[in-house]
Amino acid sequence: MSTEVVTEIRVGHSPDPDDAFMFHALANDKIETGRYRFTHQLQDIETLNRRALDAELELTAVSLHGYAFLTDTYALCACGASVGDDYGPMVVTREPMGIDDLKGKTIAVPGTLTTAFLGLNLCLGGCPKGEHSPRNLHTEGDAGAFRYVVHPFDEILNVVERGEADAGLIIHEGQLTYGDQGLNLVVDLGKWWLQETGLPLPLGANAIRKDLGQPAMDEVTALLKQSIQYGLDHRQEALEYALQFGRDLDPTKADKFVGMYVNDWTLDFGERGRKAVATLLERGHEAGIIPEPVELEFIG
Structure with missing residues (x-):
């Protein structure tokens, strides 16, 4: 009989196709x-950001903006990132307008700890x-x-x-479906950020709780990377699982959306990805x- 102690890892992630794809191997x-x-x-993701403030989960998806408030309790996994490489959160309106027209307007946002919210403030010069x-x-x-x-x-x-609301800040699959509701794109913050910095826009990541200790942090992060690699290696199988989380997405759009946010960046931030995270948080500060100022700590 095995006497190995079982360690439970409570994982928090968003109910959307890219996270489902990423966690398919672990979930199933x-x-x-x-x-x-x-x-x-x-x-x-905003609920997960808020829960992370209280360090409720051992492993959790977080916004990179949210992570700026979590560095005492969590480290970033080097894998599991969602990065917008010349694309990202968007601002949409009913009537066409330009970026400067958004100033003074009321904008519906998905949460104030989201990276989308940080990017919107950087773009428009806002500061709550x-x-x-x-x-x-x-x-x-x-x-x-x-x-x-x-x-x-x-x-x-x-x-x-x-x-x-005068405008909306959209994340997840809304970036592919806003046109179905007759709405107009004002700015793609991923494109704006690339023009500003020459870097991709790091949106979300996985954070692991530091009190697990270094060996467990390393091992759990390695399992997360295995799960991501499994999805990429068994794409159709993982897509079929992810589709159940794709609100209003047909298989073609779901495949496109997953490809946007589960890719080489997700396997590892790499040097450029880490620079992008540091630059984003420096600009926010x-x-x-x-x-x-945010001291970054990556595991894996």
Whole structure:
């Protein structure tokens, strides 16, 4: 009889196709995990960012913006990233307008700890202050250059279509489907960021809790990388699993969306990806949005 102690790893990730693709092997027992048992909790990224502030989960998807507030308790896994390489979160409106037209407008956003929200502030010159600091939980606020209201990410297209906000900041598969609702693209923040910095826009990552200790952090991160590689090596199988999380996506769009956010960047940030993370968080700090300089720690 084995006396090996089983270690439970509670995993948090978003209920969308790219995360499902990434975690398919771990969720469906496709790889050997040794003494680790993974249990999965699917929630939107802003909820996971908020839960990470309380260090609730051993391994969790986080926004890179959110990670700026988590460095005491979590390290970043070198694998598992979602990176927008000349694409990313978008601002859409009912009527065509330019970037400067967004200033002073009310924009529906998917959460103030999302990287999309940080990118929007950097693009428009916004800086939430005081009670409207991104770390504080609130449903609306003033970023100086624009006002914002927080909505679940999968409601934002509908909010804009109904005219309940002047514009919407969209993430996940909304980047492929906004045109189906007759909405207009104002700015793709991934394209804007590449023009500004020459770097891809790092959006999300996986963070692992430091109190697990270095050996476990290394081993769990290695298993995460195995799961990502399994999905890439068994693409059709992983896509079929991921499709159940693809709101309004047909198989072709789901394949495209997964390809956007599960790729070589996901296997490892690499030198350029790490530079992109550092640059993003430095710019956020310089703009006054992130209160303290961020010391990055990567595992794997």
